[in-house]
Amino acid sequence: MFHFSNSVASLRSSEIRDLMSLANKPNMILFSGGMPDNELFPLQEVDAIYMRLTAREKQMAMQYGPTPGIPPLLGSLTEFLREKGLPVDDNKLLITTGSLQAINILGHAFIDPGDTILVENPCFIGAISAFRSYQANIVSIPLTPEGIDPEALQHTLDTLQVKPKFLYLTPNFHNPAGTLYQHSTKLKLIGLMRDREIPIIEDDAYSELYFHDEDIEHLQTLKSMNPEGLDICYTGSFSKILGPGLRLGWMLVPDEVYRKCELIKQSIDACSPSFTQMIAHKFLESGVYLPYLKRIRPEYKRRAELMTQLLDELLPESCSFTPPRGGFYIWIQLPDGTDSTSILRRAIEKGVVFVSGKTFDPHGQRNDRLRLSFCNSSIEKIREGIPLVVESIREEIL
Amino acid sequence: MFHFSNSVASLRSSEIRDLMSLANKPNMILFSGGMPDNELFPLQEVDAIYMRLTAREKQMAMQYGPTPGIPPLLGSLTEFLREKGLPVDDNKLLITTGSLQAINILGHAFIDPGDTILVENPCFIGAISAFRSYQANIVSIPLTPEGIDPEALQHTLDTLQVKPKFLYLTPNFHNPAGTLYQHSTKLKLIGLMRDREIPIIEDDAYSELYFHDEDIEHLQTLKSMNPEGLDICYTGSFSKILGPGLRLGWMLVPDEVYRKCELIKQSIDACSPSFTQMIAHKFLESGVYLPYLKRIRPEYKRRAELMTQLLDELLPESCSFTPPRGGFYIWIQLPDGTDSTSILRRAIEKGVVFVSGKTFDPHGQRNDRLRLSFCNSSIEKIREGIPLVVESIREEIL
Numbered sequence: 001m002f003h004f005s006n007s008v009a010s011l012r013s014s015e016i017r018d019l020m021s022l023a024n025k026p027n028m029i030l031f032s033g034g035m036p037d038n039e040l041f042p043l044q045e046v047d048a049i050y051m052r053l054t055a056r057e058k059q060m061a062m063q064y065g066p067t068p069g070i071p072p073l074l075g076s077l078t079e080f081l082r083e084k085g086l087p088v089d090d091n092k093l094l095i096t097t098g099s100l101q102a103i104n105i106l107g108h109a110f111i112d113p114g115d116t117i118l119v120e121n122p123c124f125i126g127a128i129s130a131f132r133s134y135q136a137n138i139v140s141i142p143l144t145p146e147g148i149d150p151e152a153l154q155h156t157l158d159t160l161q162v163k164p165k166f167l168y169l170t171p172n173f174h175n176p177a178g179t180l181y182q183h184s185t186k187l188k189l190i191g192l193m194r195d196r197e198i199p200i201i202e203d204d205a206y207s208e209l210y211f212h213d214e215d216i217e218h219l220q221t222l223k224s225m226n227p228e229g230l231d232i233c234y235t236g237s238f239s240k241i242l243g244p245g246l247r248l249g250w251m252l253v254p255d256e257v258y259r260k261c262e263l264i265k266q267s268i269d270a271c272s273p274s275f276t277q278m279i280a281h282k283f284l285e286s287g288v289y290l291p292y293l294k295r296i297r298p299e300y301k302r303r304a305e306l307m308t309q310l311l312d313e314l315l316p317e318s319c320s321f322t323p324p325r326g327g328f329y330i331w332i333q334l335p336d337g338t339d340s341t342s343i344l345r346r347a348i349e350k351g352v353v354f355v356s357g358k359t360f361d362p363h364g365q366r367n368d369r370l371r372l373s374f375c376n377s378s379i380e381k382i383r384e385g386i387p388l389v390v391e392s393i394r395e396e397i398l
Numbered sequence: 399m400f401h402f403s404n405s406v407a408s409l410r411s412s413e414i415r416d417l418m419s420l421a422n423k424p425n426m427i428l429f430s431g432g433m434p435d436n437e438l439f440p441l442q443e444v445d446a447i448y449m450r451l452t453a454r455e456k457q458m459a460m461q462y463g464p465t466p467g468i469p470p471l472l473g474s475l476t477e478f479l480r481e482k483g484l485p486v487d488d489n490k491l492l493i494t495t496g497s498l499q500a501i502n503i504l505g506h507a508f509i510d511p512g513d514t515i516l517v518e519n520p521c522f523i524g525a526i527s528a529f530r531s532y533q534a535n536i537v538s539i540p541l542t543p544e545g546i547d548p549e550a551l552q553h554t555l556d557t558l559q560v561k562p563k564f565l566y567l568t569p570n571f572h573n574p575a576g577t578l579y580q581h582s583t584k585l586k587l588i589g590l591m592r593d594r595e596i597p598i599i600e601d602d603a604y605s606e607l608y609f610h611d612e613d614i615e616h617l618q619t620l621k622s623m624n625p626e627g628l629d630i631c632y633t634g635s636f637s638k639i640l641g642p643g644l645r646l647g648w649m650l651v652p653d654e655v656y657r658k659c660e661l662i663k664q665s666i667d668a669c670s671p672s673f674t675q676m677i678a679h680k681f682l683e684s685g686v687y688l689p690y691l692k693r694i695r696p697e698y699k700r701r702a703e704l705m706t707q708l709l710d711e712l713l714p715e716s717c718s719f720t721p722p723r724g725g726f727y728i729w730i731q732l733p734d735g736t737d738s739t740s741i742l743r744r745a746i747e748k749g750v751v752f753v754s755g756k757t758f759d760p761h762g763q764r765n766d767r768l769r770l771s772f773c774n775s776s777i778e779k780i781r782e783g784i785p786l787v788v789e790s791i792r793e794e795i796l
Binding site for chain 2: 001002003004005006007008011012013033035036038039041043046047050055058059060061062063064065096097098100101104108109110111112113115126129130132133134163165197199231239242243244245246247254256257259260262263264266267268269270271272273274275276279
């Protein structure tokens with residue numbers, strides 16, 4: 001007999017996991033995960049890094065580091081972020097165990113049970129879980145293909161009876177929606193949020209994974225715009241590029257937020273793994289990071305384009321999606337009232353998995369959408385799997 | 399202007415850190431940290447492990463793993479714990495980012511703001527921080543040299559107006575007290591706690607680090623006694639032996655607790671680093687773990703014995719301590735009313751650091767004790783540093 005806390009009552013396991021156990025087939029085609037492809041990891045680069053580590057560096061790798069991160073990585077990451085135009089001198093950097101931990105810590109720093117927070121709809125499931133675990137009252141704002149809906153945001157801000165603790169956003173290659181906010185949307189957003197004393201948490205896990213150089217102007221982060229009268233807590237990650245198995249992300253935040261977050265991190269895991277921090281540092285320092293990015297971008301682009309082309313050909317007209325310009329995901333809008341869980345059940349029977357829409361609805365309800373990941377499947381698997389997904393959709397909606 | 403949560407208000411940075419910044423000398427002698435010695439890490443073993451990893455294992459190391467841990471490590475750790483007599487078949491294993499994260503997650507699973515929990519006094523600072531961050535009402539029970547004081551525990555259980563959510567204990571080589579619970583104390587404790595529906599969190603980070611084979615009977619964990627009518631959530635760590643830089647610990651808990659904790663972990667960091675999990679797995683699987691332990695135990699014993707001998711010779715009679723039989727720490731009782739923070743200030747001036755007593759008081763008050771770590775200093779540094787500590791004590795109490 002255990003008496004668990006109230007905060008835990010609101011956490012649920014994800015639907016795919018429950019369903020997968022029902023259909024645990026070998027050779028399942030996985031359009032479900034948000035992970036890089038195993039075949040694309042920079043194994044040779046990491047080998048070369050490991051071989052060149054000195055005994056002293058290895059000792060540092062085996063030892064506790066300071067809570068904010070090991071100094072070499074803080075140094076190289078600061079320079080890396082500086083080159084991307086981020087205001088590293090007026091803010092503090094904290095290395096976290098994946099950027100999910102950065103989001104979780106920010107949730108802990110701001111949320112008391114019952115506090116209202118704002119998120120996009122749809123929203124990254126990890127952030128929803130983290131905010132739920134602190135018993136937030138989650139209010140969501142719809143996404144349009146250009147980014148957050150400014151009118152809906154304005155309306156929510158005007159009508160809410162309480163001041164939200166923060167607004168959580170993923171402006172660049174949204175998970176699950178794939179959306180890249182247009183620069184003009186970012187400017188509108190900044191105008192709307194200015195001087196309201198509602199900080200923004202800007203989740204920037206995907207912006208390096210762009211497919212088109214002409215999008216660079218839209219990719220500028222809110223944090224690097226450094227807007228006056230608006231506090232931005234910026235989070236980033238090594239997971240989608242170098243490898244999620246390192247479990248490394250970061251937050252770049254105002255000093256006052258940093259001091260709270262450092263204390264919270266001390267109480268969660270004391271510090272992130274020094275071992276993988278050392279590898280990430282060498283990856284940045286040795287200059288292999290950008291060449292590696294240049295190598296993988298076209299690979300993900302190829303997959304996205306093939307998935308887009310197949311969906312364009314095969315999807316019924318009552319379904320729609322915005323072709324992704326970067327990131328890992330395609331987000332399909334199904335006809336009103338469609339239940340993507342039923343489609344998922346059919347798809348699993350056929351040997352292919354994706355994630356149902358309600359997983360990403362902050363309110364766990366709306367299910368007429370679904371997410372396909374193109375990141376973790378070969379060209380052959382995409383060619384084989386997409387017709388099966390479309391078949392499952394057609395069976396359900398006809 | 400930020401509006402932080404109430405839970406964050408109760409978190410404080412540690413005193414040593416504040417003081418260290420005042421006296422940031424090179425060559426400071428560190429009796430403060432709870433980390434293994436850099437010189438003792440198994441670097442050659444880890445090199446050999448890395449060299450033998452296959453490309454597929456390296457891919458697994460770079461990728462997300464399942465939230466409970468990568469299957470190879472879950473397998474090898476299960477066998478390792480089975481050999482230690484732990485009830486691995488009736489419980490579930492969850493790999494965590496250090497055992498602090500296991501303790502934090504258990505805190506989250508059980509504590510609602512204002513809930514009462516029981517801990518020892520003194521108590522591991524990481525656990526205090528974690529429980530405070532969930533706004534627990536912390537009630538503490540004194541430790542004796544034989545373990546938790548059974549009469550005080552009985553009295554607390556009899557007089558508390560509410561049922562505590564759990565009792566958190568470190569029975570083997572306590573941090574900071576160094577205490578090894580006597581087997582008879584463990585039996586008394588089990589008798590006292592039976593059928594009360596108050597789970598025990600048993601923190602077992604140090605039990606491998608014993609100095610005397612004849613203590614093995616006392617080292618049996620509560621969890622492996624598998625007492626009827628008492629639920630035990632067991633936590634362990636790779637940090638004190640293989641290396642804290644890997645950030646790996648675990649919990650072995652009843653299924654019902656596991657299911658909640660897995661969801662919480664999903665919302666904190668999704669999974670622990672696969673990269674270091676792979677190394678820990680190979681360390682266990684290849685059989686180098688026990689030989690390595692046998693190599694380091696006498697080294698820590700030598701340091702403990704020297705520190706004990708010097709303190710026996712030099713400490714004023716009004717101070718006392720129990721010679722450690724394992725672990726990393728010596729805990730000194732100073733005369734009534736002594737302020738160990740003043741002693742610490744003097745010691746820093748002389749070039750040596752330890753941790754003041756109130757750091758480990760769950761109520762942040764009692765300061766007539768101090769902790770010395772012998773784990774991270776060479777024989778020479780111990781010989782040099784202990785006279786400086788004693789000098790600082792003498793100056794303060796005379």
